[in-house]
Each structure stands twice: as structure tokens, then as C-alpha cells.
Amino acid sequence: MKKYLSIVLLGLVLGGVAVAQDDPLKSLFSFQQKMANNGSAGAMMKLGEMYEQGQGTEQSYDKALEMYEKARAAGHSDAQAAIARVKRARQAQNQAASQEAERAREARRRAEEAKRRAEAERKAQEARKAREAARQKARQEAQAKQRAEEQARRQAEAKARREAEARAKELERQKAQAEARRKAQERARLEKARAEARAKAKAANKPAPKESQPEQAKSDDEQFKSDPCKGPAARVMSICK
Known part of the structure; x- marks a missing residue:
């Protein structure tokens, strides 16, 4: 029986190498899967190790734990220690993922806070510009009003001078006429x-x-x-x- 299994294993190895000569780890992974499906506890442990380390396949602590548990059920002596190791690794991975997620959330929160501060600063700057524009407009309107009032005052003074001069000339004319009448009389x-x-x-x-x-x-x-x-x-x- 053992001789038969050795021949089978050798055939599987040679077949796996022939199928995937370009990637030995994938070939080994495929071979171990076939051996594990045939009930080999050692192949189950090897598959668990390859899942655990991501060799020849995608890393997965869940699948590694599954293979180690099958190996423990098949009576492999190192399975329990491997299970404890994978659980610790998976817990550390989950903690790292949780921390990474927390860091990502914190980064998003900070980015949003920075965005809010930038938006608030932009609005404040726009408000300052609007107030300055309003003050500038008020100053220009006040200056325009002052110039208009000054011009109106000057025009009124010029008109008053012209009217005064006209009245003085009229008085002079009337006085001259009166003097002429007096002399004639x-x-x-x-x-x-x-x-x-x-x-x-x-x-x-x-x-x-x-x-x-x-x-x-x-x-x-x-x-x-x-x-x-x-x-x-x-x-x-x-x-x-």
C-alpha cells in the first residue's frame, strides 16, 4: 500500500511539474491540494502554511485555519500550534485593519475639517472683500456727494454775486436817473x-x-x-x- 502511495505521489509531483513549470509554488500548491483531498494530514498542514504565507496562492488566514483544523482532525500533532498561531495572526491582521480603517477615517475627518476650514476662510475672505467694496463704494458716494454740494455751493455763490452786482448796477442806474432828474428840476x-x-x-x-x-x-x-x-x-x- 505504501509503495502504491509513493508511486501515486511521484506521479502527481511529476504531473504537477509538467502542468505548471513556469510557477513552482503554484505547482506545489496544486499538488498539495490533491494530496490533501486524498486525506494527507501533512498536505493539509502544507496547504495551511501556504495559505498562511501566501505562497502559490492568495494569502488567507481563514483558509489556512480551515486547513489546519482539518489537519488536526486528521491527527497531525503540529496542527494545534498552527491554529493558535493563525488565530493570533488573524487577530493582529484584524487589529491592523481596524487601525488602518481608523487612520483612514481620521484622515478623512481631518481632510473634511481642513476643507470646512478652507471653505469658511474663503467665505470670510469674500465677506471681507464685500465689506471693503461696500466701504469703498460708500466713500466714493460720499466724495461724489461732497463734490456735488461744493459745486452747488459755488454755483449759488456765483449766482448771488451776479445778482448782487445786478442789483448794485440797478441801484447805480436808478441813482444816476434820480440825480439827472434832480439836476433837471x-x-x-x-x-x-x-x-x-x-x-x-x-x-x-x-x-x-x-x-x-x-x-x-x-x-x-x-x-x-x-x-x-x-x-x-x-x-x-x-x-x-
Whole structure:
């Protein structure tokens, strides 16, 4: 029987090598699977080891534990120690995975927190820019209003000056007209006074004052025109009294 099993094992080995010469570990894994399926506890242990270390197949502590448990059931003496080792390794792997997941969650949390801070800073910066723009606009509006008020004040002052000048000119014109009327009235009174004086002298059968002396009368007339209050008629003129 043992001789038969040796021949079978040799055939399987040679067959496995022929099938997968490019990957000895996969060939060995395939051979051990066939041996384990035939009830070999040693092959079960080897499969468990290959699953445990990821040799010739994908690493899997669960499948390694499954093979070690089969080897223990088949009576292999090293199976219990292998089971304990794999459980510890799987627990460490789970802890590492948990820690890695926690680190990933922490990294995501920090990234989200950084994103929130960046967003808050962006909004704060936009708010600061909006406030500065509002202040700038208010300053520009205030300056524009001040310029408009200054221009309106200057225009009002210029208008007031023009109106004052116009009133002054009008007063001057009215004053000149009044002066002209006064002088005309004065000349009329002087002419009337002279006429009355001549009439009285004629009525009294007396020659008019200074009439016998034409040159003197002419001189008196010129003096009267230049200074009415120095002539003979000054005594009857109200303005010379």
C-alpha cells in the first residue's frame, strides 16, 4: 500500500511539474491540494502554511485555519500550534485593519475639517472683500456727494454775486436817473426864478438886474450855469439858502 502511495505521489509531483513549470509554488500548491483531498494530514498542514504565507496562492488566514483544523482532525500533532498561531495572526491582521480603517477615517475627518476650514476662510475672505467694496463704494458716494454740494455751493455763490452786482448796477442806474432828474428840476427852478425876477423888475419899471450891462449879464449866466448859488438869483433859490 505504501509503495502504491509513493508511486501515486511521484506521479502527481511529476504531473504537477509538467502542468505548471513556469510557477513552482503554484505547482506545489496544486499538488498539495490533491494530496490533501486524498486525506494527507501533512498536505493539509502544507496547504495551511501556504495559505498562511501566501505562497502559490492568495494569502488567507481563514483558509489556512480551515486547513489546519482539518489537519488536526486528521491527527497531525503540529496542527494545534498552527491554529493558535493563525488565530493570533488573524487577530493582529484584524487589529491592523481596524487601525488602518481608523487612520483612514481620521484622515478623512481631518481632510473634511481642513476643507470646512478652507471653505469658511474663503467665505470670510469674500465677506471681507464685500465689506471693503461696500466701504469703498460708500466713500466714493460720499466724495461724489461732497463734490456735488461744493459745486452747488459755488454755483449759488456765483449766482448771488451776479445778482448782487445786478442789483448794485440797478441801484447805480436808478441813482444816476434820480440825480439827472434832480439836476433837471434844479435847472427848471433856476430858470423859473430868473424869469420871475425879470418879470418883477419889469413890473416895477426897473431894468432887470445887470440887464444894462450885457457883458456882465453874460458873465452872470455863465457863472450861474457853473455855480447857480453864486449868481444874483441865489437869494430866491431854496437850495442856496
